[in-house]
Amino acid sequence: xxxxxxxxxxxxxxxxxxxxxxxxxxxxxxxxxxxxxxxxxxxxxxxxxxxxxxxxxxxxxxxxxxxxxxxxxxxxxxxxxxxxxxxxxxxxxxxxxxxxxxxxxxxxxxx
Amino acid sequence: xxxxxxxxxxxxxxxxxxxxxxxxxxxxxxxxxxxxxxxxxxxxxxxxxxxxxxxxxxxxxxxxxxxxxxxxxxxxxxxxxxxxxxxxxxxxxxxxxxxxxxxxxxxxxxxxxxx
Numbered sequence: 001x002x003x004x005x006x007x008x009x010x011x012x013x014x015x016x017x018x019x020x021x022x023x024x025x026x027x028x029x030x031x032x033x034x035x036x037x038x039x040x041x042x043x044x045x046x047x048x049x050x051x052x053x054x055x056x057x058x059x060x061x062x063x064x065x066x067x068x069x070x071x072x073x074x075x076x077x078x079x080x081x082x083x084x085x086x087x088x089x090x091x092x093x094x095x096x097x098x099x100x101x102x103x104x105x106x107x108x109x110x111x
Numbered sequence: 112x113x114x115x116x117x118x119x120x121x122x123x124x125x126x127x128x129x130x131x132x133x134x135x136x137x138x139x140x141x142x143x144x145x146x147x148x149x150x151x152x153x154x155x156x157x158x159x160x161x162x163x164x165x166x167x168x169x170x171x172x173x174x175x176x177x178x179x180x181x182x183x184x185x186x187x188x189x190x191x192x193x194x195x196x197x198x199x200x201x202x203x204x205x206x207x208x209x210x211x212x213x214x215x216x217x218x219x220x221x222x223x224x225x226x
Contacts, residue, residue, distance in 0.1 A: 034214075043115075043202050043217030044154065098144060098170070099215060101154040 004088045009106040012082075018075040020105050022088030025069040030092045033064060035073045036099070037084040044087065044101075047073065078109045113137065115218035117203050123224045124193055132188045132221045136205030143186050144206075144215060145178060149199040157201075160186060193225045 005023040012018040024033065035047040048055055048062045050071070055062045061074040075082055087104040091097050116135045124130050136143050145157040156170040160180040171177070175194075180186040190197055200222050204215040 043204070043220055044215075045217070046214035049214070093213060097213070098156040098159055098167070099146075099154070100156070101146075103153055 004090055004102055006086075006088050006102065006105045008103065009108065011108050011110060012075075012078045014080060014109055014111045015077055018073075018078040018082065018107055018109070020073040020075075020086050020088075020107065021070065022073070023070045024088070024090045027068050027090050028092070031090045032093050033062065033068075033071050034089045034091065034099070035060070035062065036087045036089065036101075037082075038087070038104070039081075039084040044099075047086075075107075078107075080109050080111060083107060083109045115203055115205055115216055117201075117218040117221050119221060120219065121222045121224075123226060126195060126225055127192055129189065129191045130193055130223065132190075132201050132223070134186045134188070134203030134218060136184065136186070136203070137207075137216055138184075140205035140207045140216070141183065142206045142213075142215075143180055144204040145186070145188050146202045146204065147199040148202060148220070149196075154202065157188070190223075193223075195225050198223055198225045 032049050032051050034049040036044040037047055038044045048057055048060050050062045050064050064071045085104040085106050087101050089099055118133045141162050143160045146154045148154045158178045159167040175191045178188045200220040202217055202220045204217045206213050206215045
């Protein structure tokens with residue numbers, strides 16, 4: 001799986017958009033970008049995934065650059081409950097493919 | 112519906128004892144994974160089960176670790192002769208086949224402390 005690079009931590013004001021960057025310059029053509037988050041003392045939670053088009057769901061939006069070497073997860077209106085570690089993972093969409101977690105980004109949403 | 116459940120939520124054991132950790136995946140999910148998260152470290156993959164196929168054991172750290180999945184549902188992770196470095200949160204996840212992102216749904220984890 002391709003390696004990802006994320007900033008170790010970020011702060012965001014409550015109610016504002018949180019933009020979490022991820023670099024994955026060695027991503028292969030068949031690899032997707034996945035985002036998970038882990039709230040303190042809980043298991044990781046799937047957020048969103050994409051291949052090359054921008055994606056949006058009820059939790060977040062994912063913007064992938066045209067060359068696919070980087071992406072940004074956007075939480076449009078961050079709340080205190082969004083404080084968590086956010087993991088960007090790239091992997092092929094193969095059934096059973098394990099997740100390889102990096103250090104992630106600690107997002108602190110502040111009131 | 113019910114999510115992935117794990118038991119016990121916390122386990123304290125003495126060094127050298129054996130422990131068993133249980134995972135109940137989401138009903139109908141055919142893939143089951145075990146990960147662990149040590150203090151100050153990231154999540155690391157341990158083992159993966161898919162149906163009747165041979166499990167992928169490539170992440171097990173030593174032969175003291177083993178896991179089984181009975182009837183394609185419940186899974187048990189066993190650690191023999193526990194060591195202090197085995198202290199971690201052990202997480203189980205399951206996923207379903209066909210369509211979608213094959214996203215993995217995680218349980219709350221079992222916090223293992225070896226004294």
